[in-house]
Every structure is written in C-alpha cells, then in structure tokens.
Amino acid sequence: MPRILTALLTLVIGIAALMPSTGGHSALLGLDKVAHLLAFAGLVIPMTLAQPRRWPLIFALALAYGGLIEIVQPSVGRSAEWADFAADGLGAAMGIGLALSLRRRLTNFR
Numbered sequence: 001m002p003r004i005l006t007a008l009l010t011l012v013i014g015i016a017a018l019m020p021s022t023g024g025h026s027a028l029l030g031l032d033k034v035a036h037l038l039a040f041a042g043l044v045i046p047m048t049l050a051q052p053r054r055w056p057l058i059f060a061l062a063l064a065y066g067g068l069i070e071i072v073q074p075s076v077g078r079s080a081e082w083a084d085f086a087a088d089g090l091g092a093a094m095g096i097g098l099a100l101s102l103r104r105r106l107t108n109f110r
Contacts, residue, residue, distance in 0.1 A: 002050035009043045010065065017069045021078045036087035040066060041095030048099035055096045062092035 016039075040062055047058050066088030070080040 002046035005046040006043065009039075009046075013039050013043060013065075014069065018072060018076050018078070020076060033083060033087040036066075036084050037091035037094070040088045040091030041098065044092050044095040045099045048096050049103055052100055052103050055100065059092050059096055063089050066092070 043065075044058050044062050048055050051058070066085050069088075070082075070085050073080050
C-alpha cells in the first residue's frame, strides 16, 4: 500500500508541477513554496513509515524528483526556481523526520 500511495502522490505532484502556468503571480507569494514543502513532505511519509532504514534513499529520490521537475518546467512554459527545489528538499526532510518520529512513538507505544 505505501508504494501505491507514493506512486499516486508522485503522479499528482508531477501533474500539478507541469501544468501550464496561468501567468500571473499570486498575491500570496510564499504560498507556492508552502505547497512545495507540503507536497514533498507528504510524498516521503508513506515509504519512510514502511521502510524507515531506507530514509536516505527515499530522501535522495525525492530530491532527484524535485530537481527533475525544475529542469522540465521551462519546456512546459513554467519557470524553474532554486527556491522551489529548496522547498522540495526541506519538505522531504521534514516529512522523513515526522515519519521517523511517528514510527518511533508507535513502536514505543506497543
């Protein structure tokens, strides 16, 4: 189940990140970075919960995916931003930290 959920989240993030831009900037400029952070936190949680010892690989793959998205975005009329990539990485790190903490608490609870 974690693999399926991760695959679906990967697909949703990819579609959202590669849809053509509407052009204008939002009045809430930081909201885009928050969306990146939350998306990548959510992306890594299922697999980190399922395979906590593989968190370095999970983090590396999430970071590579975020980088790939930023590389591809200019070809679909969107701009690549280092700040988006940084938000992806921070979100992945936070998601892994949250998942490891949650797993540790659930293990100690039993």
